[in-house]
Amino acid sequence: MPLRLRTIEDGGGMEDVEMVVPTAEIGGGDSKSSSSEECPFRLMRDAKASIESILAEMLSIKRHGKPKSLLRELISQMLLQFINLRQINRSILVEEERVKSETENAKVPLESLALQLHNLMYEKSHYVKAIKACKELTSKYPDIELVSEEEFFHDAPEEVKGSVLSNHSAHDLMLKRLNFELSQRKELCKLHEKLEQKKKTLSETIAERKKFLSTLPSNFKPLKKASLPVQNQLGVEHTKKIKRHHSAELLPQPLYVIFSQLSAQKEAFGEAIDLEIIGNVKDAQALAHHQALKETGLEDDEHDEDAQRPDKRPRRVQDKESLDQAELFKVHPLQVVLHVYDNEVSELKSAKLIALKFQYIVQLNIICVGMEESNNGPENDILCNLFPNDTGCELPHQSAKLFVGDSIMFNGERTSRPYKWAQHLAGIDFLPEVSPLLLTSHETQDNNDAAKDEDAVSGFSPNRQHIRVHTILQRIRTRRKAQLALS
Structure with missing residues (x-):
């Protein structure tokens, strides 16, 4: 174009x-x-x-x-x-x-x-x-204490082991073990119910028997009261003996030793004596409980807690100067009374010679002996010098003397005195202030003093032997009979 x-x-x-x-x-x-x-x-x-x-x-x-x-x-x-x-x-x-x-x-x-x-x-x-949710899922299986696989294959029944519960072998085994555990727990539940029923039946039976036993003491009281004349007639003091043994358990160790030795002397040789425990049993129980707490250390913990409190003042520790005479001579609530009878008389009621009261002074750890219902009469002289140079006017061992000093002495105002033979009888053995060998070896001593010391040593020698109870009772009877013959 x-x-x-x-x-x-x-x-x-x-x-x-x-x-x-x-x-x-x-x-x-x-x-x-x-x-x-x-x-x-x-x-x-x-x-x-x-x-x-x-x-x-x-x-x-x-x-x-x-x-x-x-x-x-x-x-x-x-x-x-x-x-x-x-x-x-x-x-x-x-x-x-x-x-x-x-x-x-x-x-x-x-x-x-x-x-x-x-x-x-x-x-x-x-x-x-x-x-993640499957991995974090906490299953109940780990919390169930299943039996081991060996026990499962050994104890499980065939219907449990032969069943197929899963295509996975491990999961199938776990399901079988769980079923076996479930069956065992069902059996245990049945057994528990059966035992609970049996326990309930036994509890009812025990309650009925306890109720019956609780009524026995009230039923036995008239029987005991009715049997007392028979016991007195036959000379069987079973009721008193049981009561005395229960009270003896609360005695301090020295009084218990005296009680046990005198009881053994009476039962073994038929000694004409009688024993009695007097005093306040409740106070003795409280004192025994206090001593038990003190020995276990619980009382010290209580004192420490009281000392830590701001509103509690610490207790004052009393020394020997602040202790008065009444606190020093405080005796144990229980006392042992010894009734001595004449072994040549058949009737005991008319043959009673003397009654001795044994007391234990806690602070001084000594045994004091005196006449029961005594008014400082001439019968007190029976115990004085029962063994040579044993007047009972001074403390028997050095620890008590160091505790109270030389100012406090046992004078004539006190009816109970700490005789040395009573300490040995209670198991409170102590060394003499001067050795016996030293006494015999001193040639420069005076003849009278030497004879006096030799008498003291020879006088205590039978007291330290196994026949100490028999020797003491024999001397008390001899002195009491002589006193009665002169009066």
């Missing part, structure tokens, strides 16, 4: 110029193949460069005043380049549309794949949470 161009003349008129452009030059025919071979952006850059060169050449013609015929050809070439620019621009737009369409077509499977990926990630997170 012929292309019509308009040119501007110098005179201001217009002139039409027809120009035939080959199809190949415009871009027809093989233009697609050439444009496809070369990059559109490079073609556009080349076209732009050719336009700029044509414009530069036209400016140079204008300036140098060259003929206008040269401008026509340059204008035709510049128009051709503009046409090429439009063609290149169109090809770029077409390529852009093609890329957009391909992009839109490619986005569909991409979005589908993205959706599948999102679904897979969601399923993954769900499975991860489930696995």
